[in-house]
Amino acid sequence: MKNISWYSKNVLRETYIEELFNNLNVNCDVYVISTHPNELHLFNLKDDGKPKIVFDLNNEWHQDIFYHDRDDVLLILKEYAPKNLQRYKKVKPIPPIFNYGNWSGKTKTIEEKTSLFFSSMGFWPSRKKLKDVLSRYDNVDGFDIHWTKKFNTGFSYSEYMEHLTNSLISVSPQGYITIETSRTWELIIAKTIPICKKQIPYWYYQGMKLFEYKDESEIPEIIEHIISLDPKEQQSIVDLNKKVFEENVSPKAMASWIENKLKDIS
Numbered sequence: 001m002k003n004i005s006w007y008s009k010n011v012l013r014e015t016y017i018e019e020l021f022n023n024l025n026v027n028c029d030v031y032v033i034s035t036h037p038n039e040l041h042l043f044n045l046k047d048d049g050k051p052k053i054v055f056d057l058n059n060e061w062h063q064d065i066f067y068h069d070r071d072d073v074l075l076i077l078k079e080y081a082p083k084n085l086q087r088y089k090k091v092k093p094i095p096p097i098f099n100y101g102n103w104s105g106k107t108k109t110i111e112e113k114t115s116l117f118f119s120s121m122g123f124w125p126s127r128k129k130l131k132d133v134l135s136r137y138d139n140v141d142g143f144d145i146h147w148t149k150k151f152n153t154g155f156s157y158s159e160y161m162e163h164l165t166n167s168l169i170s171v172s173p174q175g176y177i178t179i180e181t182s183r184t185w186e187l188i189i190a191k192t193i194p195i196c197k198k199q200i201p202y203w204y205y206q207g208m209k210l211f212e213y214k215d216e217s218e219i220p221e222i223i224e225h226i227i228s229l230d231p232k233e234q235q236s237i238v239d240l241n242k243k244v245f246e247e248n249v250s251p252k253a254m255a256s257w258i259e260n261k262l263k264d265i266s
Contacts, residue, residue: 002026007043008035013057015101016251023255026262028052028074033066045070053077053258055094065091074262080178083200092261093202095249098182100189103161107191107242110168110235116142116227118167118192120154121183123147129216130173136220164190168234169226171219172196184210188245191238195222207244209237 004021017032024030028051033043045052045067054067054076067073068088078085081093123131137143144163148154155163164170164187172184174197187194188208198212199205211222226234247253 002028002030004030004032006032006034008033012098013100015099016097017055017057019101019251020255020258023252025255025259026053031055032057045073047072053262055079074265075258077258080175080180081200081202090265093200093204094254095185095202095204096180096182097185097249099157099186100251103158103189105158105162105165107189108165110231110238113166113168115144115163115167117169117171117223118144118163119170120146120148120160120163121173123149124176126176127173130171130219133216133219134171161186161190164192167192169193169195169223185245185249188238188241191242193226193234193237194241195219195226204249207248208241210241 002021002024004018013032013034021030029046030053031045032055034055034057035043045054049072052073054073056066056076056078065076065078065082065088068076068090073090076088076091077094078091079094079096081091085091085093117137119134121127131147134145137145144167146154154160170183170187170192172181172187172194175181179197179199181196184194184196184199193211195211195213198214199210211226213219213222229237248257
């Protein structure tokens, strides 16, 4: 019998984790930590001897690894994982996926899209160079770029996803602290071509076609390259990314991956 326990349930992740849990065929308890790191000391993992899986879904400010040395913890699935995970046998990186299942709109083919580029993101100092680079597209037809002063403000989520779906390209900038961001996965779900900071080559990116940059100054050249591609090639890119997502990162696929990791560890 498996049980799931949430600590500070996060609605942005709730649908994805619960669908994953329902597909998970394991005989152990599942704990989901999703809280601000300042409150982590309030969380206590039961010391009852039962085998456990821990989803560490804290935001990117939190990079510490908890409970990795406990015998009853079989696996720790870490979102926004630090680079030094190889030293922890039980800790595996997982992608930061928010709002899964909260958008029921339909994707569009490349030919149906009417916008070249859409972006709506919060502004903070680490994104100043990105903002400066994208400013060259102000008032350019086909480019729709918005900056907000606070995270998750501006468009409603459904409006945001509709804009993404209608756009050929979008940029997925690094998060506040780490390189990874949930925005990359939103783009893939919306069948929009993602431009993102060069990622740590974790397993869940394998097989995807991401247009990566080391420095923001490279973005205009990448945009021009994508626009120059034949529409059939553009379509093959978004179809491939969505296919890899469904096969590797969807809740059902992730559940199967977790089951295999448990076998490897045992």
